[in-house]
Amino acid sequence: MAAEKLVPIRNTNQRQLIFEYLEHTLTHPTAEQIFQNMRQELPRISFGTVYRNLDILEKQGLISTVIYSKEHVRYQVGSMNHSHFVCSNCDKVKNVVIDDLTDLNNQVSRRHKVMVQKYNLIFYGQCANCQKM
Amino acid sequence: MAAEKLVPIRNTNQRQLIFEYLEHTLTHPTAEQIFQNMRQELPRISFGTVYRNLDILEKQGLISTVIYSKEHVRYQVGSMNHSHFVCSNCDKVKNVVIDDLTDLNNQVSRRHKVMVQKYNLIFYGQCANCQKM
DNA sequence: AATTTAAATAGGAATTATTCTTAATTGTAT
DNA sequence: ATACAATTAAGAATAATTCCTATTTAAATT
Numbered sequence: 001m002a003a004e005k006l007v008p009i010r011n012t013n014q015r016q017l018i019f020e021y022l023e024h025t026l027t028h029p030t031a032e033q034i035f036q037n038m039r040q041e042l043p044r045i046s047f048g049t050v051y052r053n054l055d056i057l058e059k060q061g062l063i064s065t066v067i068y069s070k071e072h073v074r075y076q077v078g079s080m081n082h083s084h085f086v087c088s089n090c091d092k093v094k095n096v097v098i099d100d101l102t103d104l105n106n107q108v109s110r111r112h113k114v115m116v117q118k119y120n121l122i123f124y125g126q127c128a129n130c131q132k133m
Numbered sequence: 134m135a136a137e138k139l140v141p142i143r144n145t146n147q148r149q150l151i152f153e154y155l156e157h158t159l160t161h162p163t164a165e166q167i168f169q170n171m172r173q174e175l176p177r178i179s180f181g182t183v184y185r186n187l188d189i190l191e192k193q194g195l196i197s198t199v200i201y202s203k204e205h206v207r208y209q210v211g212s213m214n215h216s217h218f219v220c221s222n223c224d225k226v227k228n229v230v231i232d233d234l235t236d237l238n239n240q241v242s243r244r245h246k247v248m249v250q251k252y253n254l255i256f257y258g259q260c261a262n263c264q265k266m
Numbered sequence: 267a268a269t270t271t272a273a274a275t276a277g278g279a280a281t282t283a284t285t286c287t288t289a290a291t292t293g294t295a296t
Numbered sequence: 297a298t299a300c301a302a303t304t305a306a307g308a309a310t311a312a313t314t315c316c317t318a319t320t321t322a323a324a325t326t
Contacts, residue, residue: 007302010301012303014303044305044306045305048304048305049303070312071313
């Protein structure tokens with residue numbers, strides 16, 4: 001665990017807008033989708049800026065990354081306190097409410113002598129729409 | 134859900150050896166690691182062959198894919214009936230035993246009117262070794 | 267055992283997502 | 297207003313994965 005150099009974080013318009021977009025969207029966009037959306041307001045924004053700011057926002061705990069398939073990483077506001085369902089057919093992502101799993105982290109920490117900081121639970125299957133077809 | 138053309142699957146030495154390697158390793162190798170290992174026995178094997186056979190083995194239900202970070206997809210024998218712990222510091226992956234979660238799929242299926250086929254639960258944190266440092 | 271045929275392979279090119287590099291820009295402290 | 301370091305845009309570089317094609321090979325048929 002290398003000690004990180006402490007560097008002041010400046011407020012930039014780009015990061016502010018990325019966060020606001022994530023805050024207001026109901027979907028779980030990919031970096032590509034975020035980039036395309038930002039281009040409407042900031043036509044000169046680059047992918048590097050999107051990725052860098054997503055990393056910063058995640059380190060600040062304001063957003064979190066959901067890794068739900070080989071191809072697509074998705075982003076959302078807040079930390080990972082809920083789970084996701086991903087339709088294997090149409091790729092849609094749904095937030096999912098499940099019974100309390102808060103003591104799972106402790107259970108795993110105790111049994112395996114590790115320090116669990118978070119978990120990520122993803123369900124895969126067919127959504128209501130795709131089942132009909 | 135497009136109907137898939139039924140195509141005979143032939144037994145090849147390459148696929149057999151990839152499966153045997155996964156069967157006997159205790160780690161959760163990446164495609165790269167599998168490729169390097171296969172090269173010892175099959176010096177002419179290509180990445181395409183590794184990826185194609187991993188896909189086939191997964192479709193046959195003989196192995197499964199664990200997506201545990203943006204950078205690294207990992208493979209293991211069997212289906213995903215257990216969970217994983219990933220150390221955020223050293224990247225090591227551990228199999229984790231947790232209390233019965235078998236009715237989680239049903240719980241989610243019922244509440245969200247979807248058909249859950251599998252779930253993937255990953256814990257992130259610091260392993261015993263990395264905590265000491 | 268030889269022949270046939272489509273599936274699988276090797277090899278390498280192409281694609282895609284992400285990270286890196288650098289000169290120019292900009293937020294903020296003075 | 298000025299200075300300075302953090303951030304940006306732009307595009308090159310990298311890495312993982314997929315795709316393409318001529319050749320090879322498993323296995324069914326003769």
